Amino acid sequence: MIEVRDLRVSYGGRTAARVPELDVRAGECVAIVGESGSGKSTTLLSLLGLAEGAHVSGEVRVCGVDVLRAPERRLRELRGARVALVMQAPQAALSPTTRLGVLMRRALRLHGVDAPDRVARDAMAAVMLDPELLRRYPHEISGGQAQRFAIALAIALGAGVVLADEPTSALDVTVQAEVMGVLRRLREERDLALLLVSHDLALVSTIADRVLVMKDGEVVETGPAAEVLARPSHPYTRELLEALP
Numbered sequence: 004m005i006e007v008r009d010l011r012v013s014y015g016g017r018t019a020a021r022v023p024e025l026d027v028r029a030g031e032c033v034a035i036v037g038e039s040g041s042g043k044s045t046t047l048l049s050l051l052g053l054a055e056g057a058h059v060s061g062e063v064r065v066c067g068v069d070v071l072r073a074p075e076r077r078l079r080e081l082r083g084a085r086v087a088l089v090m091q092a093p094q095a096a097l098s099p100t101t102r103l104g105v106l107m108r109r110a111l112r113l114h115g116v117d118a119p120d121r122v123a124r125d126a127m128a129a130v131m132l133d134p135e136l137l138r139r140y141p142h143e144i145s146g147g148q149a150q151r152f153a154i155a156l157a158i159a160l161g162a163g164v165v166l167a168d169e170p171t172s173a174l175d176v177t178v179q180a181e182v183m184g185v186l187r188r189l190r191e192e193r194d195l196a197l198l199l200v201s202h203d204l205a206l207v208s209t210i211a212d213r214v215l216v217m218k219d220g221e222v223v224e225t226g227p228a229a230e231v232l233a234r235p236s237h238p239y240t241r242e243l244l245e246a247l248p
């Protein structure tokens with residue numbers, strides 16, 4: 004679902020991220036871990052052609068789309084329906100004067116989904132949200148609910164890939180666990196490909212199959228999550244692990 008080779012992203016001649024290889028297949032979860040400024044978000048945004056003002060080179064294929072060469076129309080299709088982007092402050096991305104249900108039905112109609120009301124309700128149930136929330140405005144729901152709504156919208160549209168940027172950093176621990184639980188279950192039930200970006204190696208190790216550790220824009224270590232956790236080979240990974248509470 005995601006295939007990256009020799010990705011290099013730079014801002015004004017300065018390299019922000021370099022990823023030689025990254026693959027995420029259906030039903031798989033890969034995490035990019037690293038401290039602030041290490042290049043995680045830049046990498047994630049580049050996968051949808053959203054790294055604004057950046058120079059991006061290499062090969063990026065997402066759901067079969069050649070992202071660095073595709074016309075804007077193909078990219079919009081990819082972003083709209085096939086890939087879900089779950090960000091830190093999801094409410095900010097929702098129109099404040101549109102009820103969640105209206106927003107979801109509009110998106111479903113736009114993408115030609117049959118029986119939008121039923122699909123909307125089923126998607127809400129799949130992320131463990133009360134369908135009654137569809138009557139609310141974005142500011143009337145919590146951060147965790149907004150993230151789950153973003154995931155619900157994606158699965159209602161039939162997205163096969165979820166890109167999540169620090170999906171739970173603004174949330175308390177119980178809500179974090181809920182959102183991760185939802186992602187874990189959906190990945191199994193719907194064979195979703197999941198790419199998570201986080202500074203929290205502990206959180207990521209509960210869900211990821213593989214991890215990439217980034218520092219100063221470079222991938223310093225990569226491998227199966229369990230192996231990297233048990234036997235980190237790079238001093239920076241050991242530092243990240245030692246920083247855990």
Ligand SMILES: Nc1ncnc2c1ncn2[C@@H]1O[C@H](COP(=O)(O)OP(=O)(O)OP(=O)(O)O)[C@@H](O)[C@H]1O
Nearest residue numbers: 014019037038039040041042043044045046055056
């Ligand atoms: N729009 C931009 N213009 C110029 N430089 C940028 C831009 N976006 C990011 N950078 C730089 O690219 C580097 C990587 O940033 P990035 O946001 O990818 O890191 P990150 O690991 O996701 O950090 P965080 O966890 O804080 O989000 C940083 O040095 C950052 O300052």
